[in-house]
Amino acid sequence: xxxxxxxxxxxxxxxxxxxxxxxxxxxxxxxxxxxxxxxxxxxxxxxxxxxxxxxxxxxxxxxxxxxxxxxxxxxxxxxxxxxxxxxxxxxxxxxxxxxxxxxxxxxxxxxxxxxxxxxxxxxxxxxxxxxxxxxxxxxxxxxxxxxxxxxxxxxxxxxxxxxxxxxxxxxxxxxxxxxxxxxxxxxxxxxxxx
Numbered sequence: 384x385x386x387x388x389x390x391x392x393x394x395x396x397x398x399x400x401x402x403x404x405x406x407x408x409x410x411x412x413x414x415x416x417x418x419x420x421x422x423x424x425x426x427x428x429x430x431x432x433x434x435x436x437x438x439x440x441x442x443x444x445x446x447x448x449x450x451x452x453x454x455x456x457x458x459x460x461x462x463x464x465x466x467x468x469x470x471x472x473x474x475x476x477x478x479x480x481x482x483x484x485x486x487x488x489x490x491x492x493x494x495x496x497x498x499x500x501x502x503x504x505x506x507x508x509x510x511x512x513x514x515x516x517x518x519x520x521x522x523x524x525x526x527x528x529x530x531x532x533x534x535x536x537x538x539x540x541x542x543x544x545x546x547x548x549x550x551x552x553x554x555x556x557x558x559x560x561x562x563x564x565x566x567x568x569x570x571x572x573x574x575x576x577x
Contacts, residue, residue, distance in 0.1 A: 437475050442529045443556040446572070447473055449533040450546060450554060458547065461540025465547040474575065477555025480504075480511035481571035484523075489561035489569045494525050504573065513575055520545040520574040525566035529558070532570050545574060552576045 439447065454468040484507055488494055496504050504521040513519070522542045524532050536542035545551070551574035559569045 437473060442558045445529050446556045453537055460543030460547055468547050468549040471552055471554040474553035474555050476511050476513035477553055477573040477575055480508045481555045481557030481573040485557035485559040485569040485571045489559040489564045492565050496521055508573055516575050516577050518550055518576050520551055522572040524570040550576055
């Protein structure tokens with residue numbers, strides 16, 4: 384049975400502080416991040432050999448580049464040391480799942496790894512064609528700009544661990560801007576390895 388860990392974090396000034404309970408939405412002006420990872424699943428379908436649509440928006444390409452710069456440097460995530468990790472490659476299936484989830488959160492005004500219907504990150508990734516995976520992870524954020532979202536994830540131990548995990552080799556990013564939504568901007572990073 385896959386294990387899933389959810390941690391909700393809220394940045395106060397330049398720091399991210401841990402908050403108790405599940406990932407509920409705070410005040411709209413506060414950027415928010417949440418991390419989740421799952422391993423040992425995705426074995427129900429034949430592995431996909433394709434990487435899906437390889438098209439990236441400018442924001443998605445920026446996040447991919449910043450993630451690979453971050454992974455190239457050893458760092459501590461909380462109390463855990465990570466050596467430099469291999470660069471991740473773009474995966475269109477992971478991106479499709481990330482884009483869909485970012486848009487769904489913005490459209491329906493929620494902020495969580497699970498949809499209101501209870502669909503998990505792994506289920507959304509599989510539905511987008513990322514099947515046969517050994518490990519997947521997801522970081523979400525809301526209220527951040529492209530210039531500061533990766534740093535926000537790196538400043539948070541649980542997000543940093545997902546971002547620096549050397550076992551995660553592929554990445555898809557989703558970004559949605561929706562004026563009038565609780566946060567305006569929604570980001571999803573879907574990592575995986577098959």
